[in-house]
Amino acid sequence: MTETRETFAGLSDWQVALWYGMIVLSTAIFAAGVLLLVLKYRRGRDGFRFDRPLHRLGRAAWIVLTHAWIRRRDGIAGAAHLAVFYGFVVLFIGTSILAFQDDVAKPLLGWTFWEGPFYLGYSLFLDVFGFALLVGLLVLIVKRIASPPRLDYGRVDGRSGDYNRARYAAGDWVFVGSLLFLGVTGFLLEALRIAETDPSFETWAPFGWLSGQALQAVGLDGQDAADAHFRTWWVHGTAALAFVSAIPFTKAVHMLVAPANVAARNEVAGRRLEPLPESPQPEDVGVALVSDLSPTHLLSLDACTKCGKCHVACPAAATGYPLSPRDLVLDLREQAEGTYGARSLLGAAPLYRADDEIVGGAIRPETIWSCMQCMACVEICPVGIEHVPIINQLRRRLVDRGELDPLLQGTLETIYDSGNSFGEPKRKRGRWAKELDFDVKDARKEPVELLWFVGDYASLDPRNVRISQTLARILHHAEVDFGILYEAERNAGNDVRRAGEEVLFTDLAAGNIEAISGCEFERILTSDPHSFNTIRNEYPPLGGSWEVVHHTQLLLELLASGVVAPSRPLGYRVTYHDPCHLGRYNGVYDAPRQVLAAIGCELVEMPRNRDNSFCCGAGGGRIWMEELKQGDAPRPSESRIHEAIELGGIDYFVAACPKDVTMYEDAIKTSGHQGEIELRELSELVLEALALVPAQVAADEAGDDEGGTTGTAGI
Amino acid sequence: MSVLVVTEHLQGTVRDVTRELVTAGRPLGPVAVAVIARDPGPLAAAVDVEGVEEIVTVAAGADEFEGDTYQQALEALIESRRPRVVLLGFTVNAMSYAAAVAAKLGLGYASDVHGVALEGEAVIATRSFYAGKVSAELEFPGAETVLLLLRPTTWPPAEGTGGAAVSSLAVEVAPPRARHVEFTEPAATGDVDITQADVLLSIGRGIGDADAIAQFEGLAAKMGATLSVSRPIVDAGWMPASRQVGQSGKTVKPKVYLAFGISGAVQHLAGMKASGTIVAVNTDPEASIFGVAHYGAVVDLFDVAEELEKLY
C-alpha cells in the first residue's frame, strides 16, 4: 500500500465544497482583519519607516527563529514557547504542503509527492512537532496557573478597572485553550484515522500510532472510528478556520505583529531619541493624540502579549509609582483600537474619538512622569516594544504646554539661564580643577589627546567634585594628556531630552558641539554615563561625531596596558551597580568589572546586574522632580542598597555614575544601613590601589605651584 | 541740615523701625519726626524718644496707612520744612509712596540703605547690590533733599524720652485713589508668634520637600524651639506666612537662631541678623548665611537633625 493517506476521506463532494467555502470565508475575514490593522497603523504620523530591509528581515528572522529575546530571564517559558512556535509552524507548513499538493500540484501539474518516504518523513516530523506543541502548551498552562508576578494584571497606576482586566485573563486562557484544543483534536483525528484504517506504516507517526492503538484497545475502531473521525474532523476544521479568522482580532495577532515589530524595531530606540522637524509648531512636538504616534509604534502596541516582563523589570512599578510599562502599552492599545481599530468599527467599548487626548484621558500625567527612562522595559521586551521613546514623546507635548512639575520647570529654566542644573555661575564650572595642585589644561586653548567632558554633577556637586579630582589625579599620575572645557561646557542635555524639553536639548547640544569642535583632540573622555550616552549617540546627527570613552574604559586601558599598576591587590569584597546609561544604554558591562579585577577586588554580583540592573531613580529627569515615594515604600535607591546588604559582608558598593553616587550616598543613610556599607566610586578604588598616598601625590605635583596637597582626594 | 523721619505705625502701634530711624538720623542733624494719621495725637508720645527734637503731627486720611495720603502729607512736610534728609524705613508701606514723592519732587533717592554719612554738605548712602555680594556708596549730586529708606534692624532703636516739642501741620489731602478696606490674616495662621520665641529652628529650601516639615516640627518641639521658615517655603505653600522670617516676613531677634538649609538671601538676613547667636547648617560652604552666622557647619542638615533627635 502506498504510504499516504486520503485527504477529505469520508467527505462527499458538497461537503468538500462547503469546506473550501469555509476556507474562503475564513481567509476573507482574516484578510479583512489584517487590512483593518494596517489601516489603523497608517493613521499614525509620518510614514512607516523600514530602511535597510534585508538587514532588518535577516536580523528579525534570526531573533524569531532562535527565540533569542523570548528566552531571556525565563528559560523554561522560552523553551516552552519555542516548542509551541515550532510546533505551530511545522504543522502549518505541513498543512500547506498538503494543500499545495491537493490544490496546485496534482490538478495543475499532475504531480503527487505526498506519499512514500516523503509521507513517512512528513508524518514523523509533524507528529514529533505536534507533540512538542502540546508539551509546550502544557508547560505554559502550568506556569500560568502558578501565577507568576508578571502575569498579575492588577493596575498600579491608580485607575480602577474601566476596562475590565478580567477580560484580559479570560482572553489569555481562551487563546492557550484554543491552541491546546486544536493540538489535541489534531492528534485525536490522527488517532481515530489510524484506529480506523491501521496502516502499518503509520508507526512513523509514533504518537498518533500509539493513540490509535489505545483507541482500538478500547474498542473504537472500524466504522465507529470513521464516524468519530468524521465528526472530529469537522470540529477540528471549523475550530482551526475560526482560529485563523480570529487571529487579527485576538491575542493571536502577536504571531504576525510581533515578528513584524521585531523587524521594524529601531535599533537605537531610547539611546538616540527622535528629533523634531525644523521650525516645529506646537502640534509637531511630541504626541497628544493616537494619530500622533508613529505607525511603527502603533504596530508595536499590538505586538504586546502581556507577558509582563517589562512590568517586573520596571523600577517605577516596583517602587509603587503609578507606572507600569505594560499597562501603558495596553492603555495605548485600547485607545488606538477604540479610535481606529476593528473594535471601534464594531462599536465595542471602550470607544474613543480621534481628538481624545491620551494624557489626561486613558493615561494620567503622573504615569508619564514616573518613568526614569532607564530602558529596563525596552531591554527585556521580547517583541521589541519601545516604551521609553513613547513616554518621551508624550512628555514632549506636556512640556510644550507647560504642564510639568514646578520643580522640573525651575530646573529647566535654571539650565537655560546658567547652563547647569544647579544654578551655579558659569565661571564655577572649572573651579574644581583649579583646586588641584597641578594645572588642568584648557582644551579650548591648547591641543589635548583626551577632551574630558565632565558634566554638571561631576563639576559642581561637592561629593562628585572629589571624584573628578580623584580621576584627575590618576590621569595626571599616568601622564595622560587631557584637558577640560572650563566655562564653555554646558549641561550635555541627556536628561533634559529625556524629561521632554527637546528644543532645550538641541540648544545645549549645539552649544557644546560648537565648543568641542573648536578644540583639537583625539577622543572625548567622560566620567558621566548620561553625557556619555548623549555625546556618543545623539550628538552625531547634530554635527558632533567623535570617539567617546567612558572613564571606566579608560581606567581599564591604563591598567591593562601597564601604564599604571596597582601596588598591591586591595582585597575588598565589593558589589557593582551597572549604571543604566552605561550598561543597558551602551553595553559597557565588562570594563568596570575588569578594572575591579585588576585592582584585586572580589566582585559579588548584585542579583539584578548587567542588563537587569535596577535604576537608582534619578534618570529621566526624575532627580529634578518631586519625589513620588508612597508612604513607607522604599525608594528605588534604597531597595538597591537593601539588595546589596543582603549579599552579606560587602565592604563597598561601587558606582560609576555621578547621579548614582548622589542617590546611593543618600540611600545608605535613609535606608538605615549607614555603617554597614560604604559607597566608593570606581576611580576612588583605583586611586587607592595605585597607593597614591599623599607623599606620592606630592612627589607628582612637586614643581607645580603650591606643592602642598589636600591629601588623598575623596577618601 | 535737618532730618525728617516719618513714623511707621500699624493698628495703633508705632513700629520699631521708626525709632531706629531716629538713631540713624541723629549724626546727620536735628531730627524731627512726623506722625501722619487721622488722629496722630496718641501716637506722638510713642515717638518721643531720645534724640528727637521735634514732633510734627499731620492729621489726615484714615486710621490706617494709605499711600496717596502719606504722599501728599510728606510732600507738604518737605515743602514747608525743607529737610536735608528724609528717613523712612524700607518697609512695605514705604514702598507704596516714597519713590513717588522722590519722582514728583526730584529728590535724591535710595532704598535698602544700611549706611548714611555726611561728607561736608554731601549725603553719602551705602547700600548693597547683587544679593549682598557687593556694597556701593551712592551720592546725590544736585539734590536739595535726599529721601532714604533705611534697612530695618541695622540701627538700634532710640530709647528714653526726648521731650520733643509737638507741632502740627495742616495738609489738604485729596481722597486716595487706593483705599484701605480691611485687614485679613491669610488662612491657617494665628497659631504662633515667632517674634516671641527664644529659640528658632528655621528651615529653608535645603529641606527639599514638604514631607520634611513634619520632621522638623517634631524636632523643634523636642528642643523647645519654634519652627520658622524662609520665603521659598511660604511661596511653595508648605507653611503659612506667619512663620516667615525676612524682609517681607517678620523680623526676629531670638536668643538662638538655627538656620538649616537657608542660604542667606539678603531679604532673609534682614529679618534675623540681629539674633543673639546664629548657627548656620548648610552643605554649600559659600552660602551667604555663613557671613552673618556666629557658628557654622558644612554638613547635611538631615544628618544633624537626626543627631539632634537623639539628644532630646
Add this chain to the structure above:
Amino acid sequence: MRTVVCIKQVRTLGDEVEFTDDGRDVDPDYVDLALNEWDSFATEEALQLKERLGGEVVVVTCGPEESEAALRRCLAMGADRAVRIEGVAAHDPIGVAHALAEVVRDEEPDLVLCGVQSSDSVQAATGTALAELVELPRVAVVTRLEPGDGKATAHRELEGGLVDVVEVDLPAVLTIQTGINQPRYANLRAIKQAEQVEITVRQAASAPAASRVRRMFVPPRGEGAEMLGTDPGEVARRIADLVKERTA
C-alpha cells in the same frame, strides 16, 4: 484690556568679582543674566488676566541688547509685544521710571504691572515712581488681584503676613509680589520662535539722576562663623550646648 508689564533682566554674581575701571560697577564678565524672578510673576498675572478678559500684554524693559533675552522669555510665555528702551543709566530706579513712563504713556494701558523689586538692586522703587510719573494710582506688594469695573481689589502683603485689602481705581500701577501665581513655563520652542519677533527699540530721553554710584566694592567679610566641623554628631552636640547655654 491692555496690560503693560515692566520687566528687568537682572544680574547674578558668583563668588568672584572684578569691577569696571571706574569702580562704579561690576565687570560684566563676572555676571550671569536672567529674568527678574518678580517679573515672571507679574508677566504671568498679566497673561492670566488676558486669558480671562481678552486684550494684549506688552512687556517693556530698560537695558542693553542682551536684555532682549528677558523680553523674549516673556514673549514665549505669551506676551504680545515687546519694547526695549536703551540709554538708561543703571542703578537709578527713578531714572528708569522716567524712561518707562514715556512708553507707558504712549501705550495708554488699562493696567501696569511691575515686580515689587529686582533681585539685583532691591530698591522696590521703580513701579511706585513710574505710577507717579504717569499719574496713575498705585498699590505696592500685591499678592492677589481681582479686577472689576473701573476698580480693582488688591491684597497688599505686609510684614509678618498680615494682609491689607485695598480698593484701587483703574487704570493703576501695581507691583507684584512673588507667590501670587505659578508662572508658566516658557518652553524653548516658544523662546526660539520669540527670537523671530521684532522688538521695538527706543532711546530714553535724558532724565535727572536721583542717585549715582560713587564707588562699588566688596564689603569686608566679618570674621565669619566659627565652624563646628563636619561630623553631624559633634555639630548636634555643640548646637544643643549653645541652646542650653544661651537660654539659661
